[in-house]
Amino acid sequence: MEPRVKRCRVCGVCSEKMNKCSTCKDRFQLKWYYCSKPCQVSDWPRHKTYHAVLEKMRDEEENRHIKTILDGIANAGSSCSVSREGKDANGMTALLRAASDKNCADVRKLILDGEDPSVADDQGLTALHYAAIDGNQELARTLIEHGPDGLVFGETPGGETSLFLACAKGHLEVARLLAEAGGEALLLRANRNGTSCLHAACRGEHLAV
Numbered sequence: 420m421e422p423r424v425k426r427c428r429v430c431g432v433c434s435e436k437m438n439k440c441s442t443c444k445d446r447f448q449l450k451w452y453y454c455s456k457p458c459q460v461s462d463w464p465r466h467k468t469y470h471a472v473l474e475k476m477r478d479e480e481e482n483r484h485i486k487t488i489l490d491g492i493a494n495a496g497s498s499c500s501v502s503r504e505g506k507d508a509n510g511m512t513a514l515l516r517a518a519s520d521k522n523c524a525d526v527r528k529l530i531l532d533g534e535d536p537s538v539a540d541d542q543g544l545t546a547l548h549y550a551a552i553d554g555n556q557e558l559a560r561t562l563i564e565h566g567p568d569g570l571v572f573g574e575t576p577g578g579e580t581s582l583f584l585a586c587a588k589g590h591l592e593v594a595r596l597l598a599e600a601g602g603e604a605l606l607l608r609a610n611r612n613g614t615s616c617l618h619a620a621c622r623g624e625h626l627a628v
């Protein structure tokens with residue numbers, strides 16, 4: 420809001436009718452008035468330095484605004500409502516909890532209700548990895564049968580597939596189920612250290628696998 424009576428910044432004369440620097444008027448809404456052209460001209464060398472300062476403040480204000488938006492985007496990925504959706508405080512979904520409880524009926528029901536069985540816990544293990552580690556045939560069969568096709572190829576952060584884990588643990592029947600589901604492509608998968616399923620089985624002296 421402009422004051423009704425304005426004061427000349429140079430000579431101090433007060434009047435309702437005053438000139439204003441056009442840049443200030445358009446860009447900065449600065450209350451900086453001159454009674455006459457000579458007053459404005461005499462103030463120009465000093466006044467133009469204000470423009471630079473005001474411009475900088477504006478940029479900083481804009482950068483702050485942009486930063487606020489970027490921070491919002493960056494934090495969105497780590498906030499509870501986004502990345503931990505459906506997970507409890509331990510990073511477990513209902514399906515992962517049911518799988519770790521070896522409750523196959525609940526696992527089946529949750530998959531049929533639309534829960535994604537390829538979601539991993541905070542250690543990067545899926546329900547099928549649990550089945551492989553435990554040698555739980557019923558759980559493995561349930562997940563293979565009702566889960567998405569790519570589920571058997573899911574890897575831990577160390578690059579181990581469920582088949583790899585089942586072999587390493589010597590769980591022959593679960594390994595067979597997984598190998599049948601994943602075929603040769605799965606058998607040839609190696610972990611991050613280049614160890615294949617067969618290596619893992621040999622190392623664990625599970626020659627039957």
Ligand SMILES: [Zn+2]
Nearest residue numbers: 427430454458
């Ligand atoms: Zn003046």
Ligand SMILES: [Zn+2]
Nearest residue numbers: 440442443466
């Ligand atoms: Zn100005």
